[in-house]
Every structure is written in C-alpha cells, then in structure tokens.
Amino acid sequence: MTADSSSARRLDRALASLRGLSVGDALGSQFFVPVNYPLLKRRELPHGPWQWTDDTEMACSVVAVLAAHHRIDQDALARSFAEHQDFDRGYGPAVGRLLRLVREGGDWRELAAALFNGQGSWGNGAAMRIAPLGAWYADDPEQATHQAEISAYPTHQHREAVVGAMAVAAAAALAAAPGGPPGAEALLDGVIALVPMRSAVGAGLRRARDMLDYGDAATVAAVLGCGRRTTAHDTVPFALWSAARALGDYERAFWTTAQVGGDVDTTCAIVGGVVAAGKAGAPPAEWADRVEPLPDWMPTPV
Ligand SMILES: [Mg+2]
Numbered sequence: 001m002t003a004d005s006s007s008a009r010r011l012d013r014a015l016a017s018l019r020g021l022s023v024g025d026a027l028g029s030q031f032f033v034p035v036n037y038p039l040l041k042r043r044e045l046p047h048g049p050w051q052w053t054d055d056t057e058m059a060c061s062v063v064a065v066l067a068a069h070h071r072i073d074q075d076a077l078a079r080s081f082a083e084h085q086d087f088d089r090g091y092g093p094a095v096g097r098l099l100r101l102v103r104e105g106g107d108w109r110e111l112a113a114a115l116f117n118g119q120g121s122w123g124n125g126a127a128m129r130i131a132p133l134g135a136w137y138a139d140d141p142e143q144a145t146h147q148a149e150i151s152a153y154p155t156h157q158h159r160e161a162v163v164g165a166m167a168v169a170a171a172a173a174l175a176a177a178p179g180g181p182p183g184a185e186a187l188l189d190g191v192i193a194l195v196p197m198r199s200a201v202g203a204g205l206r207r208a209r210d211m212l213d214y215g216d217a218a219t220v221a222a223v224l225g226c227g228r229r230t231t232a233h234d235t236v237p238f239a240l241w242s243a244a245r246a247l248g249d250y251e252r253a254f255w256t257t258a259q260v261g262g263d264v265d266t267t268c269a270i271v272g273g274v275v276a277a278g279k280a281g282a283p284p285a286e287w288a289d290r291v292e293p294l295p296d297w298m299p300t301p302v
C-alpha cells in the first residue's frame with residue numbers, strides 16, 4: 001500500500017461521512033419549519049432542495065484541511081472557517097462574531113479563549129463538524145481522538161466542547177473500522193475508553209451506555225438532552241446513543257434522532273456523519289440527491 005493510496009482511501013472515507021453529515025444537517029434543518037412538522041411524524045420527506053447549514057460548512061473545512069495537511073493544522077483550520085463563513089448558514093452568535101474578527105486579522109487563540117467571560121464556548125459546534133475526521137482516521141481511533149481535540153480550539157475551548165468533539169470523532173473512527181462497524185455496546189464502550197471521563201460529556205456517555213436497551217428515544221432524550229441548550233454535553237451523549245443503535249441503517253438513525261426534536265440539524269449531522277462512516281451506512285441516494293451541492297472549494301476524490 002503506497003502513502004498515496006492510503007490518503008486516497010482516507011479522503012474517500014471522510015467524504016462518505018461528510019455526505020451523511022450534510023444529509024442529516026440539511027434534512028434535519030427542514031424540521032425547524034412548522035409546515036413540515038406533520039411530515040416528520042409520518043416520516044415523509046419534504047420537497048428539495050434542502051440547504052445545509054453551519055454544521056456542513058465547517059465540516060467541509062475540516063476535510064479540506066485534512067486533505068491538504070494530512071492532519072489538523074489549527075491556523076489553516078481557523079483561516080478556512082473564517083474565509084468560508086456564509087453568514088446565512090445559522091452560525092451561533094458568539095462563533096459567528098469570532099469568525100468575522102479572525103477574517104479581519106484577529107488571533108483565534110485570544111478570541112476563542114475570551115468567549116463567555118474567558119471560559120471558552122461549550123457549544124456543540126466542535127462536535128457537529130468532526131465525524132469526517134473520525135472516518136479519515138478509521139485505522140487509528142486514538143489519533144482521531146487526538147486530532148479532534150486539536151480541531152476544537154480555534155472556536156471551542158471549554159473542556160466539554162473539546163471532549164464532545166473527541167467523542168464524536170472516536171465514534172466515527174470505530175464505526176468506520178475496516179472490518180465493519182462494531183455492535184452498539186462495543187461502540188459506546190470504545191468511545192468511553194478513548195475520551196477523558198472526568199467531564200459532563202463522559203458522564204452522559206456512561207448514562208447513554210446504560211440506556212442502550214431503552215426502546216423509547218423520547219425518554220432517553222429527556223434524560224440525556226437532545227441539544228435544546230446547544231451545549232456539547234446536552235447534545236453528544238444522545239446523538240451517539242442514537243447512532244450506536246442504528247449503525248448500518250441511515251434512515252432509521254435519522255428518523256429516530258429527528259423525531260425527538262432539540263437541535264435537530266446538529267444531532268442529525270452528528271448521527272449522519274457517524275453512521276455514514278461505516279459500511280452500509282450511507283444515506284439513501286434519493287435523500288442525498290435532494291441536498292444542495294457541497295461548496296465548490298471542497299476537495300474531490302482522486
Ligand atoms: Mg446548523
């Protein structure tokens with residue numbers, strides 16, 4: 001195996017996960033529109049095209065930086081986030097302002113550290129964009145977790161946001177394992193072993209592991225949270241619970257996740273990115289066809 005063919009395979013895996021992430025994001029965000037609520041209940045698709053949001057736009061930067069640098073270069077990532085920010089893609093106000101200041105020459109290290117009175121953001125934005133990085137490092141889940149940690153800092157420096165990103169990347173790496181995805185328990189056990197446990201995200205993941213045999217997603221979402229507060233710890237444990245139970249079945253993963261509500265574009269982006277990282281986890285072609293194209297600055301498969 002040459003270095004080139006190995007990078008080509010990594011890029012293919014990352015793009016497969018990105019496709020799942022963008023479909024989850026774009027279709028999930030359709031269900032913020034009240035006229036579509038009845039469709040969600042009946043599991044029917046709204047008319048396309050579905051526009052993706054900040055989750056996909058930032059994930060494209062993650063993949064573009066990996067393709068160019070073969071690791072996370074924080075300055076390149078911050079620059080890409082800032083240069084490609086489209087104001088209308090639903091960025092949170094704090095990160096939206098930070099990216100504008102970076103574009104105007106500000107130092108992301110100072111700006112990201114200063115957010116929220118110097119605590120840094122604990123929003124779910126570092127986790128929502130990172131599944132394709134996990135798929136890239138499917139052969140090395142520890143490196144996936146490490147690179148995800150580094151990738152969070154340009155925007156999210158609170159420990160919970162960082163651990164949330166690490167957990168999603170670990171899950172995507174394990175889901176994309178060359179021999180096929182593990183079972184639900186093995187996936188969450190693997191994630192729990194890879195991320196720092198002294199955190200609210202870690203506590204949530206342990207609770208998610210204990211609730212794997214619950215049939216009712218709404219009850220699980222009520223306990224774990226489903227992104228209503230848009231924090232990492234209110235988003236990641238439920239998203240990984242949902243992904244773990246539906247590896248290899250994108251449609252089931254999507255509907256289960258979307259129907260509990262909350263920060264639906266982001267929970268579905270995380271679930272879609274993790275499930276599509278694995279074999280047989282791609283979104284249906286009919287769904288992918290309804291999503292607007294990814295931005296033209298994205299790298300394409302070689
Ligand atoms: Mg979004």
